[in-house]
Amino acid sequence: MQVEIISIGDELLIGQTINTNASWMGQELSRRGAFVSRVVTISDKTDAIRSAIDEGLNNADVVLVTGGLGPTKDDVTKKVITDYFEDELYIHEETLERVKGFFARMNRPMLEVNVQQAAVPKKCTVLKNMQGTAPGMWLEKNSKILISLPGVPYEMKGIMEQEVFPRLEHLFGLKQFYAKTANLQGVGESYIADKMAVWEDNLRSNGLELAYLPSPGLVRLRITSLNGQSDEALIDACFRELEEAYPENLYGYGDASLAEITGNLLKQYGATVATAESCTGGALAASLVSVPGSSAYFHGGFLTYTNELKHTILGVQQEHFTTVGAVSEEVVREMAAGGKNKLNVDYCVSISGIAGPDGGTEEKPVGTVWIGIASPKRVVAKRFLFSDNRERVINRTVLSALNFLRNEILWNHQ
Amino acid sequence: MQVEIISIGDELLIGQTINTNASWMGQELSRRGAFVSRVVTISDKTDAIRSAIDEGLNNADVVLVTGGLGPTKDDVTKKVITDYFEDELYIHEETLERVKGFFARMNRPMLEVNVQQAAVPKKCTVLKNMQGTAPGMWLEKNSKILISLPGVPYEMKGIMEQEVFPRLEHLFGLKQFYAKTANLQGVGESYIADKMAVWEDNLRSNGLELAYLPSPGLVRLRITSLNGQSDEALIDACFRELEEAYPENLYGYGDASLAEITGNLLKQYGATVATAESCTGGALAASLVSVPGSSAYFHGGFLTYTNELKHTILGVQQEHFTTVGAVSEEVVREMAAGGKNKLNVDYCVSISGIAGPDGGTEEKPVGTVWIGIASPKRVVAKRFLFSDNRERVINRTVLSALNFLRNEILWNHQ
Structure with a gap:
């Protein structure tokens, strides 16, 4: 029809x-x-x-x-x-x-x-x-x-x-389409299309349809069957292959947001979280708090935009600012550890980066962001480079931090 | 065309x-x-x-x-x-x-x-x-x-x-309409339409067009002339009347956001700002930081979601939580004063409220929010009641806090 x-x-x-x-x-x-x-x-x-x-x-x-x-x-x-x-x-x-x-x-x-x-x-x-x-x-x-x-x-x-x-x-006699959508963070649609070309062909030759639904920092992949619910197992098998290809990127299915899924993990393990943010200025915490019921795991955070506050509030060593700079592995590690210690939580996520439009250098261009996590078992840090305007650098940083946290919670409980 | x-x-x-x-x-x-x-x-x-x-x-x-x-x-x-x-x-x-x-x-x-x-x-x-x-x-x-x-x-x-x-x-040869838009915070479009009915009639009889462009927490009023730039003075005169009717609500013209305009005021007076947030979880700070160049005035903040952190980090008296509760004038005043003192800034904006969907009572329903400001000359606080879902309560709180801060900066410098 x-x-x-x-x-x-x-x-x-x-x-x-x-x-x-x-x-x-x-x-x-x-x-x-x-x-x-x-x-x-x-x-x-x-x-x-x-x-x-x-x-x-x-x-x-x-x-x-x-x-x-x-x-x-x-x-x-x-x-x-x-x-x-x-x-x-x-x-x-x-x-x-x-x-x-x-x-x-x-x-x-x-x-x-x-x-x-x-x-x-x-x-x-x-x-x-x-x-x-x-x-x-x-x-x-x-x-x-x-x-x-x-x-x-x-x-x-x-x-x-x-x-x-x-x-x-x-x-x-309208029949019911069956569709399921997988959500991925931190990998672009063109990389998926390239790596998964054979998978995509197989999927189509099985009579399924695939659609890429990108948005800044996220990609959603929707598989649709015209045969209704009867293809559910086939579609689930396809998505399992996708999970194996992108174990750290594929964070969930359907409409649940990354903040919701990460929050649910914290709730599941009875864990608490805080943030220590610089260039995102609270956007990561605001994303966690946007989920109803987040008071069960979100305790608070420190927004330390200036180097002085990174030192006095979070205990980052002063010398780092002159040797490696505020946007560095050393600084986000100490921010995360300091925040975790001061707020007495299980996880503390720290962020320091250059959101732009000013402040970039050749070595650390605008969009360079370090994210650190202090967890029950270790302190880790990762460097990211986002090339976009201020708003989208902040948005992508928040999504990357949420997914980094999600993976770190899973690692702590594996 | x-x-x-x-x-x-x-x-x-x-x-x-x-x-x-x-x-x-x-x-x-x-x-x-x-x-x-x-x-x-x-x-x-x-x-x-x-x-x-x-x-x-x-x-x-x-x-x-x-x-x-x-x-x-x-x-x-x-x-x-x-x-x-x-x-x-x-x-x-x-x-x-x-x-x-x-x-x-x-x-x-x-x-x-x-x-x-x-x-x-x-x-x-x-x-x-x-x-x-x-x-x-x-x-x-x-x-x-x-x-x-x-x-x-x-x-x-x-x-x-x-x-x-x-x-x-x-x-x-597309002609350029001449249009100017005034932006107001904290007053609904139907109230403006009611109070300004005569003004609106005069405007239309002068050949101008008026459009209300509402969004959650804000109303934009656009006056358009089909005669181009030549009606600029007439339109400016109309907007001056609107400014007189809504001196605290009309915060600016055109595309500049409320965070930008408030930030520019801080820059103009060489003043610094911090936040001490509870139910917004960093959304106010994130809004201030979303403006390029905000490092000139934004220093940092405390996200104190739990009562314990409001006490240990900001120095809010424990007894308030049992007598007047965390969502109260007393608590936001002490949050603002404590944040200002600890972060050594000129202005500290504090927020404590019930964003929902749970946590409301008959006396303090979901959407009840207290906002406090510690400024160079005084500490002030205001109660708001927003009736909406969690996301929009947070959004409206941020806009109200920004406009409250804008008016407080103007008061400090009058």
């Missing part, structure tokens, strides 16, 4: 509103095995709507139209649809009663424009809107289906769930 | 990614007087891309294509475009050098797929990508223009601003 989505509204074209309706519909339809082939966003103009509907019904089995059903003058969708189906409008009594009830409950006067919301084409099946006044409409022509829905997100979602999906499932 | 936007990517159709690129382009193009007539979102398939390009070039003067330029196999856009223009690919030396430099700076090996990122159609004008490896491409056919850009938002935006807008302005 092919679907085309038509989103109507000038506010979408001028970027005043982001088209979250189309994303939600795309998500829900794909989950049910329908294939969204195109999303077309157009203005409130008659011609644009008419030709989009025409194209949509030519291309797809089902056309979902959102927007343009409100009571204000600039909403012409209903008229265009009625003309397109060579039909005429009439007042749908059941809807009118519902609209009247709506206004009575809100204790507001009902205007003539509101009565017109109950007008629908004669040929249409009315889709009840339990969340608002404008009803949805279902029309058929040459065994193609056109569904028109209001643009208000919660009204659209209500009608989709209560009226549209049950009908489509019945008509098209 | 009519523009059609083509957004390529299965992740958009299945709703895994929301199409924010199209919104941003729509916004920026409308501001410049260009008319976006359609946004078409399609899959990574050759046929879909080819026919969308064909339709786009028939409908509009300029077609903007985003996505499908990455190094992985599922990205076919470049090949389709090259075929459509009956052209062939060659390695663009300047781009190759740039890509090589990019990998050299990152100290990473360059793969064959990365070399291919420098391949472009012979007929195209290369649009330099200063933020990533895939270059933009500009092609012309029958006096229509096709522009292909990477789908990574910051790369797309960089090329649009540095390469595309200047060319379009030159070619189509």
Whole structure:
């Protein structure tokens, strides 16, 4: 079953509103095995709507139209649809009663424009809107289906769930796609694609689909099966190969964030954590604290942006600043050890780097970051080089520190 | 000038990614007087891309294509475009050098797929990508223009601003709207709309347009003139009235963030700052540090998530935790004073609150936050109540703390 989505509204074209309706519909339809082939966003103009509907019904089995059903003058969708189906409008009594009830409950006067919301084409099946006044409409022509829905997100979602999906499932016997997503930190998509080329080919020849979903510092790999849940074991086997190839990078599956997964590990082992941050200025701690329930393991931290505070608060030896510099293995090791000791926690993660845009040298360019961890069994440190602007250097540093911590917790408990 | 936007990517159709690129382009193009007539979102398939390009070039003067330029196999856009223009690919030396430099700076090996990122159609004008490896491409056919850009938002935006807008302005004589935006913190848009109703009417009867651009914790008010720069004085006069109505809320104009503006004030007065944070876990400090050059005024901070650390590190009296509780005026005052004293700074901002989802009581519900500031002349504290989820409570707390600090610096120097 092919679907085309038509989103109507000038506010979408001028970027005043982001088209979250189309994303939600795309998500829900794909989950049910329908294939969204195109999303077309157009203005409130008659011609644009008419030709989009025409194209949509030519291309797809089902056309979902959102927007343009409100009571204000600039909403012409209903008229265009009625003309397109060579039909005429009439007042749908059941809807009118519902609209009247709506206004009575809100204790507001009902205007003539509101009565017109109950007008629908004669040929249409009315889709009840339990969340608002404008009803949805279902029309058929040459065994193609056109569904028109209001643009208000919660009204659209209500009608989709209560009226549209049950009908489509019945008509098209929609099956459920099965998809699983693995999340990796610290390795770029092009390196994975290069190293895993054979794996990727095998996967495709097994009828599975692979998608790379990169974001700064992270890559998500999604494997989809068109055969539904029955391919679950096959997909799990593919991901086990990926785990073996990237044991330190692959941190989890699905929607759980790296901060959440690292936090869960700390909780699991009853361990506590603190941070000693310089160039990230608290961003690592803020990421840990963003997880609900983080008070179970996060105790606190020191933000030591100046060398003086690294010395007085964390006990970093003064001489390091002149010999190896603040961005060095020696300094992050002493920061981590000092923080762990002072805050009496199991793990302390330290960060010292050059976030930029200034402060870089030939030997230590902008983006150079040292991360240290003092853990129950040892103190370790790693050097990273991120080439990006300040915001993204900080973001990548936080993700790298979280994954470094995750691996260090696992090492301590192996 | 009519523009059609083509957004390529299965992740958009299945709703895994929301199409924010199209919104941003729509916004920026409308501001410049260009008319976006359609946004078409399609899959990574050759046929879909080819026919969308064909339709786009028939409908509009300029077609903007985003996505499908990455190094992985599922990205076919470049090949389709090259075929459509009956052209062939060659390695663009300047781009190759740039890509090589990019990998050299990152100290990473360059793969064959990365070399291919420098391949472009012979007929195209290369649009330099200063933020990533895939270059933009500009092609012309029958006096229509096709522009292909990477789908990574910051790369797309960089090329649009540095390469595309200047060319379009030159070619189509796009007029520059004149717009100015005022930024307010700590007051809701509906309250402004209510209090400033007469002001808003006057503004519109002067031919100006007003838009409210709300985001969590902030409201931006944009006044636009279709007459260009000539209305500058009129707009400034309108904003002066707004400043008088909201002296503590209106913190600045244009794109400068609240952290930047507060940081600039600190720099201006040669003052230093630190934080002592509990429920925000470093998010306030991270916000201050996100500003380039913040090392001039940000010295460091203490993250004291547990009561024990509030006592041992900051010197908060133990008895407060049993009498008034950790989320109280007494505690944030002592946190701020203790932090200022220990870190030897001019200003120390302290935060203690209940970010949720757990920990609320009838007297102190989730979203209750106390913010304290120790400044050269006094220690002050304020209570806030934010009703929202954990992430937004933290976000609003940070913005409120920054604006509180900004007003406190001004008070100290009045």
